[in-house]
Amino acid sequence: MGRPPCCDKIGVKKGPWTPEEDIILVSYIQEHGPGNWRSVPTNTGLLRCSKSCRLRWTNYLRPGIKRGNFTDHEEKMIIHLQALLGNRWAAIASYLPQRTDNDIKNYWNTHLKKKLRKVHEDGQSDDGFTGSQPNKGQWERRLQTDIHLAKQALCEALSLDKSPSLTDSNPSSSTRPFQGSTSSSSAASAAAATYASSADNIAKLLQNWMKNSPKSAQTNSDSTNNFLGAANSSSSATTPDHHQGFDSLFSFNSCANSDGSQSVDESNANLTPETSMFQDESKPNMENQVPLSLLEKWLFDEGATQCHEDLINLSLEDTSVGFF
């Protein structure tokens, strides 16, 4: 009994996504929330398989994704976490919520591996984080201990407090501005020749789309404003200008619904799927979330006196080469 294909291969489109497809997908997810990917192609009419839709959303369209060059700090984080966790890119990405696992994986494969190799060839590291990972066992033990403790803490917290803030477990995902629009601005010009689907591109795309197809834009502008309203959680209200709304589509600026049916506060208070999808969209798995946040605390706030990079540097001394 072979595994069935994830979708009917006949008539399934492959390759780069078009702006129109992105709009359809974003609109649908805005309305229904991410998940149930199987139904997305049938309900939207997209000639894409469910996996492709999910991937497009998680790797590109979902709010909060930061694109562009990795910072030094991010690089160190990745190196450190890779040494710690191995090629578990999703786990690593949970520590860098603005980055997708695909992005991190690509960055590792294209940049960091080379650096690593170079360093290795230069003979600067016989005890490097690659391959041997002499302290990995130590780190793993510590990690496992923390996971255990974190799970215990989670159980206690859940039993004591039934209204935990989702943002606590993922502080960067809910109110985080959609940083792609800023970080991608330089990259966008470089990629202007093709549809790169940066946040800017999509915002512009949506603007044009509204102008060109007022009828469909009516429905979708409403839904997009819902999208915005749902997405926004804490920033102060701005004028409910639709075009501004699109501009801020991925910057999470507040934008009231055009029909006024639901306020931002209401949507947040109710934690509708649309709302929670943006608060928790990067890592919906709660079991991952809480331990990770505690681990983050362990990773970053240990001693509460060192800044993150200090700790990373410190840790890298143990587990990694003098990479930088």
Add this chain to the structure above:
DNA sequence: AATTCTCCCAACCGCGAAAGA
């Protein structure tokens, strides 16, 4: 200017895990 090479990254594929019937 044309061709080839290399790099990079978005997207695809296949597998395993989880969820549901």
Add this chain to the structure above:
DNA sequence: TTCTTTCGCGGTTGGGAGAAT
């Protein structure tokens, strides 16, 4: 418990863009 379906992850690939020749 078993089987089926769906989802998520990690490895890999295809092709566009820029660099090199």
